[in-house]
Amino acid sequence: MDKELQVKLLPLRNRIDSLDSQILELINERARTAQAVGDIKHAHNEQGPVFRPEREAQVIRALQGQNKGPISEESVEAIWSQIISVCRGLEQEIRVAYLGPAGSFSEQAAFEFMGSAIVGVPCPNFDEVFRTVEAGGANIGIVPVENSTEGAVNRTLDLLLHSPLSIIGEHSILIRHCLLTQSGTTEGVTRVLAHPQALAQCQHWLGMNQPALNREPVASNAEAARIAASDPGVAAIASDIAARAWGLSIVAEGIQDDPLNRTRFLAIGQIDTLPSGRDKTSLILAVPNEAGAVYKMLAPLSENGVSMSRFESRPARTGQWEYYFYVDIEGHQHDPAVVTALEQLQHRCAYFKVLGSYPRQ
Numbered sequence: 493m494d495k496e497l498q499v500k501l502l503p504l505r506n507r508i509d510s511l512d513s514q515i516l517e518l519i520n521e522r523a524r525t526a527q528a529v530g531d532i533k534h535a536h537n538e539q540g541p542v543f544r545p546e547r548e549a550q551v552i553r554a555l556q557g558q559n560k561g562p563i564s565e566e567s568v569e570a571i572w573s574q575i576i577s578v579c580r581g582l583e584q585e586i587r588v589a590y591l592g593p594a595g596s597f598s599e600q601a602a603f604e605f606m607g608s609a610i611v612g613v614p615c616p617n618f619d620e621v622f623r624t625v626e627a628g629g630a631n632i633g634i635v636p637v638e639n640s641t642e643g644a645v646n647r648t649l650d651l652l653l654h655s656p657l658s659i660i661g662e663h664s665i666l667i668r669h670c671l672l673t674q675s676g677t678t679e680g681v682t683r684v685l686a687h688p689q690a691l692a693q694c695q696h697w698l699g700m701n702q703p704a705l706n707r708e709p710v711a712s713n714a715e716a717a718r719i720a721a722s723d724p725g726v727a728a729i730a731s732d733i734a735a736r737a738w739g740l741s742i743v744a745e746g747i748q749d750d751p752l753n754r755t756r757f758l759a760i761g762q763i764d765t766l767p768s769g770r771d772k773t774s775l776i777l778a779v780p781n782e783a784g785a786v787y788k789m790l791a792p793l794s795e796n797g798v799s800m801s802r803f804e805s806r807p808a809r810t811g812q813w814e815y816y817f818y819v820d821i822e823g824h825q826h827d828p829a830v831v832t833a834l835e836q837l838q839h840r841c842a843y844f845k846v847l848g849s850y851p852r853q
């Protein structure tokens with residue numbers, strides 16, 4: 493390196509070394525303090541959850557509020573999610589279940605939401621994610637609930653209906669699909685495998701660029717990558733992370749029809765999340781199949797100034813054109829306006845379930 497450049501850089505690098513030493517000492521002090529918090533939690537209630545989603549959201553939002561830059565608010569979130577993850581991991585080993593195998597978007601969402609200091613529990617399907625968390629094999633589950641191109645993930649909605657678990661958080665990620673094969677070309681390839689949602693999200697691109705490939709649905713994109721890794725006649729639609737995980741080559745990147753394709757994931761668990769100051773509450777409702785019933789059912793929300801941010805319906809499978817309505821509202825179920833609205837709403841519904849309140853992303 494040029495001598496003059498070295499002379500200029502040296503004091504700045506020395507300063508960075510000294511700052512890093514201070515940051516390291518402070519992070520370790522923070523970790524020891526979190527361990528002390530953990531000791532108190534364990535002493536008070538052996539089964540008590542170490543993971544407090546509302547507290548983590550408050551810590552990050554407070555720091556974003558104090559941040560004077562030049563680092564961005566997203567960077568504050570990324571750095572402190574990781575610091576908190578490590579502190580939490582010292583308090584207790586946190587197991588997180590999601591749809592595997594390695595390299596799935598669910599895995600990406602799990603590690604982004606919970607940080608790297610977790611033990612991943614990949615599951616073969618969404619039912620198994622719920623079952624694993626319900627049975628205590630994992631503390632948290634991560635499941636997709638909606639995609640910006642394809643809409644609701646119906647299996648997740650159906651599982652939420654009967655599960656005793658609560659929604660404790662949400663996290664959305666950008667979905668970038670790639671076409672993957674062993675060779676990096678589609679020569680000799682006859683089939684393309686992917687999760688049905690991914691096939692739907694790439695249908696236009698496939699029609700224009702790979703019309704000869706037979707499209708076949710499988711349980712997950714990562715599963716498609718796993719199969720492609722052992723069969724040169726198979727292409728998979730999956731992430732670049734899956735390409736690395738399964739030793740595949742990328743034929744084409746960003747093949748989803750919508751370049752801003754996002755999927756929102758829910759964190760599910762057995763925790764009663766407290767108000768964080770900026771929350772959402774998810775409900776499942778049903779009313780008899782009568783004129784104006786849905787309108788009447790929802791009136792208590794607007795009457796109490798509670799905003800609805802999502803409304804989705806699923807057939808109740810009674811053969812009577814009856815539906816379950818999946819409704820997200822702003823606020824926490826303990827907020828006074830929400831308490832009143834939910835009390836009134838419950839009286840108008842044939843079915844009423846609070847899926848949980850959790851910090852808004």
Ligand SMILES: O=C(O)C(=O)C[C@]1(C(=O)O)C=C[C@@H](O)C=C1
Nearest residue numbers: 526529542543544547576579580
């Ligand atoms: O405040 C707590 O309850 C902690 O356990 C500390 C801490 C943190 O590192 O800030 C870690 C885990 C919890 O999910 C919330 C916050």
